[in-house]
Amino acid sequence: MIKTLLTATVLFTAGCSSLYAADVAKGEKGFKKCKSCHSIAEGDKNKTGPNLWNIMNRGVGTNEDYKYSKKFAAWAEENPEWTDELMDAWLTNSKKLVKGTKMMYKEKKETKRADLIAYLHSMGEQPGEE
Numbered sequence: 001m002i003k004t005l006l007t008a009t010v011l012f013t014a015g016c017s018s019l020y021a022a023d024v025a026k027g028e029k030g031f032k033k034c035k036s037c038h039s040i041a042e043g044d045k046n047k048t049g050p051n052l053w054n055i056m057n058r059g060v061g062t063n064e065d066y067k068y069s070k071k072f073a074a075w076a077e078e079n080p081e082w083t084d085e086l087m088d089a090w091l092t093n094s095k096k097l098v099k100g101t102k103m104m105y106k107e108k109k110e111t112k113r114a115d116l117i118a119y120l121h122s123m124g125e126q127p128g129e130e
């Protein structure tokens, strides 16, 4: 239910020309590519990468049970908040954004990145929730 609401309300702008209505369900499918390294349900164990529950609200590099690479941890200090724009750049080319990070990922399609970001938003605390 929450997911369908979000589909309608999460509009994502990237670059300057497009306004794309991101699709949480498509993002969930796209997240299959991340699952080899990331769990996302609340309380699930870290894998090669950190659990991503509530990632869009919880700040960059703040999973306390996960040992981030030094480069990523240093970068997180400079960039404490996962904004949509920052997440978009990370998913476009993680190694280009954060030199020396352990995560290698590139998604060229802007719409696929927008769907993923909408999905990440849906997998976290929603406004108004405790």
Ligand code: HEC
Residues within 6 Å of the ligand: 030, 031, 033, 034, 035, 036, 037, 038, 048, 049, 050, 052, 055, 059, 060, 061, 062, 063, 067, 068, 069, 070, 071, 072, 073, 091, 100, 101, 102, 103, 104, 105, 116
């Ligand atoms: C091959 C393994 C792998 C894949 C596939 C992968 N990641 Fe990662 N991810 C990592 C690792 C490892 C880190 C930690 C980076 C570091 O410490 O340098 C990370 C970190 C992250 C972070 C930062 C988390 C934080 O706590 O701030 C996000 C967000 C993220 N990944 C999202 C994704 C998404 C979304 C996908 C799929 C589109 C994905 N990752 C695919 C391995 C992966």
